[in-house]
Amino acid sequence: MEKNDQSIGQRLVQALKDPKHSASQESFAKALELTKAYAGSGAVTHYGAVARLFYDLFEMFETGRDPREK
Numbered sequence: 001m002e003k004n005d006q007s008i009g010q011r012l013v014q015a016l017k018d019p020k021h022s023a024s025q026e027s028f029a030k031a032l033e034l035t036k037a038y039a040g041s042g043a044v045t046h047y048g049a050v051a052r053l054f055y056d057l058f059e060m061f062e063t064g065r066d067p068r069e070k
Helices: 008-017 025-040 047-063
Strands: none
Touching: 008 025, 008 047, 025 047
């Protein structure tokens, strides 16, 4: 499957299963760093917000689209 044909969830799973060979490695690393900074800031009011933020950031880096457009 080509990158454009895969869903964001599939790309994320592939990045987790095989990070060294995933085309999404850079998106994963960027999203992880920003999410870690947010989680460590003390601004988190609900634990679910951290997971959602990570997913939205990963999607943004993969597609180039603003996740708030949904």
